[in-house]
Amino acid sequence: MAAGAILRAFSKRPPRFHTTSISRSVSTLVLAEHENGLIKAQSVSAVEAAKSLNNENSVSMLLAGSGPSLKEAAKHAASCHPSISQVLVADSDKFSYPIAELWAKLVHMIQQRDGYSHIISTSGSFGKNTLPRAAALLDVSPITDVIEISGSNQFVRPIYAGNALCTVRYTGANPCMLTIRATSFPVPHVSADSRSNEAPISQVDLSTLGEDAIGKSRYVKHTSQDAERPDLGSARVVVTGGRGLKSAENFKMIEKLAEKLGAAVGATRAAVDAGFVPNDLQVGQTGKIVAPELYIAFGVSGAIQHLAGMRDSKVIVAVNKDSDAPIFQVADYGLVGDLFEVIPELLEKLPEKK
Secondary structure, eight states: OOOHHHHHHHSSSSSSSSSSSSOOOEEEEOOOEEEEEEEOOHHHHHHHHTTTTTOOEEEEEEEEESSSSHHHHHHHHHSOOEEEEEEEEEEOOSSOOOHHHHHHHHHHHHHHHHSSSSSEEEEHHHHHHHHHHHHHHHHHHOOOEEEEEESSEEEEEEEETTTTTEEOOOOSBOOEEEEEEEEOOOOOOOOOTSSSOOOOEEEEEOSOTTTTTTTTTOOOOOOOOOOTSSSTTOOOOEEEGGGGGOSHHHHHHHHHHHHHHTEEEOOOOOHHHHTTOGGGGGGGGSSSOOSSSSEEESSOOOOOHTTTTTOOOEEEEESSSTTTTTGGTSSEEESOOHHHHHHHHHHSSSSSOO
8 A cells, every 4th residue: 555655646746758647548668688689588578568458559679789689689579479569679889788877768768759658677687777767767656576467557566575465556647667577477388370470670769869878887797697507587497595505615516406407596695695606696585586387495594585586486395404494384395404415315316417
């Protein structure tokens, strides 16, 4: 109710962009992420979420970047989902790296030109960085972390670290801006016939995007995990280690087990803060939200912030020597035992990955 009250209060502020509330005509701009010439799976989930807004929704996908990789990604975007009606491409060296301030100016410019009723991004680091900045430029209030769409202006989002669900009705001016949990909008299998009709690709005119659009931000460096390991956000199996591993050296047992299972590696905030692994592996309210088919947790106590990031997993297995650990309350299978005995035994008995 608090979130709804805030949105109602905010909607009374005079908007700088549109003076009318959401119209019956629905058109959506999806802010897409791409890598190595492919649209990321979570961005395709954002298109799936857009389908729930209206049966006659016109969906445009926005890409930004430069070079051959962007062209390949645009081709993939044109056929990655049958609901995409057009692909907008911002090709410039300025977008070689996804700087949030520059992206926000781009979204603001396109919205002023095309007047979309909705703008959607995922709840990852890209969306959390970009969409609120763009919303501020457009003087609207974004709705974050949406897990269910009941119509063009009614949404469900978790509050209190996922312990309660809040239904929010947006009554503000266009555009209605959303970040969605990709795990809540799985993309169904699309047949080859459905992908045969490719959406048209259009270049965005960037001549009105000022030289000062980047502001005070600058690119420093980019690091990524082992390319052979599944992506944490979309992996079918995730093996997570907590503070119970005690050191970065011991955490390598988790990595070996994940390798045998063909799984992604996750970590709790405590393990990340202790320096066992980099923060891109963090699962939880302030990390990545995952919903794999199998989630295995070793030495994870089950803090409420961590549970918020993995409670939607299909099967949860927990190993902890503390029988009263909160993780056992959400686990489908629990083993009270010493992980330093359990993991080596699993490594010994599991066959090598083929």
